[in-house]
Amino acid sequence: MIRFGPSGNSESFYEQGNKSSVQMPKWLKNIGLNAYEYQCSKGVKISEEMSVQLGRSAAENGIFLSIHAPYYINMASEEKEKRDNSIRYILETLQAAKWMNAGRIVVHTGSCSKVSREWALKTAVEVLKEVIEQADAMGFGNIAICPEVLGKINQLGTLEEILEMCKTDERLIPTVDFGHLHARGMGCLNSVPDFEKVIAQIENSIGSDRLNRLHCHFSRIEFTSGGEKKHCSMRDTQFGPEFEQLAEVIYRKGLEPVIICESREFMAEDALLMKNIYDKVAGGM
Template structure:
């Protein structure tokens, strides 16, 4: 049976405050924090060497920590320029190589923006680029790496929940990365009670089935948003003005028996807030293996 996982995206401020300096020390830090997942950040490019990746693989594996990789932010699966779409395939491939070398199995991807074309046209381009990514991964023997297109927070970005699920329909290996902070921002605070989160999971199950619904990749943080733009700023769990709250999501995860990997993207307190989510999950009746 799979286990639900909690962890941070990148390094919390406390990582450095506790005297740590380098990524090879991250597994020890995460163990101290009671966490079992980590999202390695390649947002500004995939720069890790094979030697360092192999070292990290051993260290993370030793502590039982599941590793995912966030692909470069400048990926644009929906660009009107073919050269940029081809480049995006290469960036996904680079990220997948890094994930595999570190013992990870998930690559999180921003799909891009709509630019000057319609959402329908942008989605068609993203679907075509995703197909090319799948072929490239298969050709390199990386078919075990799962692409996770992310629900985005700004309204002009491609990446509504519905658009992400359309991409996921291309292949059983593709998992949605449901960023609930983004989803809350683009619905102007639409995620409040358990019923709001339940509706999200019902939609996922309807579109791509119960198996993938139970093992989705989740990003979670409180996010300041504007109307009509959407996402503006990542916050911490200390914030009381903007949502969403994790407790109602924890209730639904327990109710549905979901075992996602949950990555916290709070601003500077992502490990602490990930640990807080773990406790909220346990308080809701969840169990850990």
């Protein structure tokens, strides 16, 4: 099943009087969505009790849960202490995922503004191996870790780098943020063949099984020569990429990804727009 949902909570969720993320699964089901990415981007602060409640509500409402790990993770830091802390933050995110019964966590890999790309990649792979070893020992082995394609040029996380990392272990599933790819490539995604190329690259690199279960982020994006500037909403039509082009490729190849919308403020509304676009593409082909 293909899944659509928001990253975090829309403005409208709060405007309608909701207060806690525990209320999100039911709210999402009511508007017709079936995935939710819980944000721990500023730190893993959620309690065990709330995690369990959120997980229970997600199961009752048929919502696929993932968690976004803290933004400040840097697996490619020159400082060992920062790399060790990054391992700890990832394990904390996995612990919350375990409580929630979430299937995936999304992880930013780090920066290569102070080190070479080669060193950064090699170091991040070593850190990931350490994470996996510890995750197994702690009983988190069934949760997929999803390193993300990042949007700024000086971040570790080109599609090639993320795929290279994912070759380390079968349970690593790439998070392909198409907005970030578009920003990194100075607006490179403009047609169905452009998206087909990306999908083929993933398949050739890590095979069709993980391609089928891909984790995707999608939103329109504004960029500069440094890459990502900011995520925009579907109504900001002056910025790409166009979801319809990706929808066509997903449908034709019969993929079943989880698609998380990271639009500003309107992430749930835009996730629904994307679902509708997909349904229209699927109905018309």
